[in-house]
Amino acid sequence: MLIFDTLLIGxxxxxxxxxxxxxxxxxxxxxxxxxxxQAGQAILSTYMGYEVMLRTHSYWIxxxxxxxxxxxxxxxxxxxxxxxxSKRSHKGSVSxxxxxxxxxxxxxxxxxxxxxxxxxxxxxxxxPLDPKGYSIGAHTxxxxxxxxxxxxxxLAIMAxxxxxFRFTNLGLAxxxxxxxxxxxxxxxVRVDRIRTIGWAFAGAAGAVAGALVxxxxxxxxxxxxxxxxxxxxxxxxxGLESLIGAVLGGLILGVGFAFILQYVGSSVTFSxxxxxxxxxxxxxxxxxxxxxxxxxx
Numbered sequence: 001m002l003i004f005d006t007l008l009i010g011x012x013x014x015x016x017x018x019x020x021x022x023x024x025x026x027x028x029x030x031x032x033x034x035x036x037x038q039a040g041q042a043i044l045s046t047y048m049g050y051e052v053m054l055r056t057h058s059y060w061i062x063x064x065x066x067x068x069x070x071x072x073x074x075x076x077x078x079x080x081x082x083x084x085x086s087k088r089s090h091k092g093s094v095s096x097x098x099x100x101x102x103x104x105x106x107x108x109x110x111x112x113x114x115x116x117x118x119x120x121x122x123x124x125x126x127x128p129l130d131p132k133g134y135s136i137g138a139h140t141x142x143x144x145x146x147x148x149x150x151x152x153x154x155l156a157i158m159a160x161x162x163x164x165f166r167f168t169n170l171g172l173a174x175x176x177x178x179x180x181x182x183x184x185x186x187x188x189v190r191v192d193r194i195r196t197i198g199w200a201f202a203g204a205a206g207a208v209a210g211a212l213v214x215x216x217x218x219x220x221x222x223x224x225x226x227x228x229x230x231x232x233x234x235x236x237x238x239g240l241e242s243l244i245g246a247v248l249g250g251l252i253l254g255v256g257f258a259f260i261l262q263y264v265g266s267s268v269t270f271s272x273x274x275x276x277x278x279x280x281x282x283x284x285x286x287x288x289x290x291x292x293x294x295x296x297x
Contacts, residue, residue, distance in 0.1 A: 005142050006262045007255060012147035014254020015154040019209035020224075020231025021238065021246035022157055023202045028240045029165070030174045030198020033082065037103040038206050039228035040110030041077065043221060045070035045203065046210035047114055050125060050219060059128035059215070066211045067204050074203020078196045081106065114221040122223075127215035150212045157205055158247045164201075165243065174198050226270075230257075233277045239287025248288060 020038065027035040035041075049066025053059055085102055129145040165171035176184040177194045185191050209231075210224055217223060234253045238245025253276065260272050280287065 002262070006258045008141055008143040008147075009262075010255030010258030011251065012143060012150055012254070013257060014234075014251035015147075015151040016209060016213045016227065016250070017230040017234045017253050018154045018247040018250025019150075019157065019205060019212065020227050021234035021250045022154070022161065022243060023206035023209065024231055024235045025238075025240055025243055025246045026161060026198060026202035026205060028235075029243075030178055030201070031078070031082070031195050032178050033099045033103070034232075035103050035202065036100065036228070037077065037106035037110065038202065038231070039224040040107040040114075041070060041073050041203050042206035042210035042227075043219075043224045044110050044114055045073055045207035046125075046214055046219060046224075047118055049207075049211050050123065050214075053126065059126055063211055067207045070203040070205075070207025070210075071200040072203070074206075075196050075200040077106065077203070078199035082199070083192060083195065111221045118221070120221060123219040125214040125219050131216065146215065153208060153212060154247060154250070157208060158243055161201065161205070162243045170194075170197070229270075229273060233273045236277055236287060237280050239290025242287065242289040245287050245289035252288075 020042070023038050023042070024035060027033055027038070045066045048069035049062040052065045053062035056062065081102060082099060085098055127146055129149060131144050131146050133140045133142050133144050135141075163171075165174065173184070173189045173194045174197070176187075177189055177191045178198075181191045184194075209227065213227060214223070230253060231250070234249035235246050236249070237252055238247070238249030253273070256276065257269055257272070260269055284290075
């Protein structure tokens with residue numbers, strides 16, 4: 001029963017990692033940028049949802065506002081920062097490092113802004129569902145209705161975006177714009193608009209991650225930093241080209257962390273994430289479901 005309980009704990013936490021990994025993969029597949037500001041965007045959209053929840057006293061009303069805020073914020077980041085930056089630094093070695101520096105700087109800026117507006121205190125985000133685990137006879141398993149929503153949410157978002165990327169003209173345009181922007185533009189694709197849509201999708205996915213994980217912990221300007229690290233490791237494990245891989249990587253990482261916490265201790269959890277990352281990069285740098293130069297769903 002202990003192993004089963006540990007698996008359930010890993011499944012629920014892995015679903016959260018998967019949501020952040022999905023957001024990172026969406027930006028990467030749409031724009032070839034690793035967005036280190038994803039945690040900042042997610043936390044800002046979560047604060048937006050928090051303000052709505054304070055006024056409506058309803059988590060479910062606040063959730064779509066948080067998602068919409070995340071999408072608008074993602075689109076704004078591309079339109080007012082990443083797109084102008086790309087046009088001014090599209091040649092030479094600076095074109096590779098400039099987006100990384102910009103997203104790291106944006107993460108710091110968002111942290112500072114949220115700290116100025118809401119302060120650095122820990123805020124309680126009301127759980128929409130019972131956080132207590134299901135009861136099986138006399139045993140209560142560490143998997144609650146909230147955990148169920150988190151897992152279903154991660155799988156639903158993965159399925160939605162996998163369908164968009166594989167079976168729609170928008171998905172084709174997103175993939176073409178990231179790999180061959182010049183040719184895509186000649187073919188009539190509005191590359192700038194398509195890239196902005198990709199950032200909006202990622203912002204919405206990150207907002208879902210923030211809104212779902214925060215009721216299980218607390219809300220503060222840096223409360224999603226560890227989630228960003230875990231999401232990035234999960235994305236690399238699954239493959240930065242694969243949405244399905246992002247979810248698989250998140251679940252693998254979550255289960256791995258759960259067993260480490262149970263049988264080794266919390267002191268090595270953070271180190272374990274980077275050890276796993278290094279092993280994957282050495283043995284299979286394209287990830288579990290990634291293909292060398294491939295473009296998976």
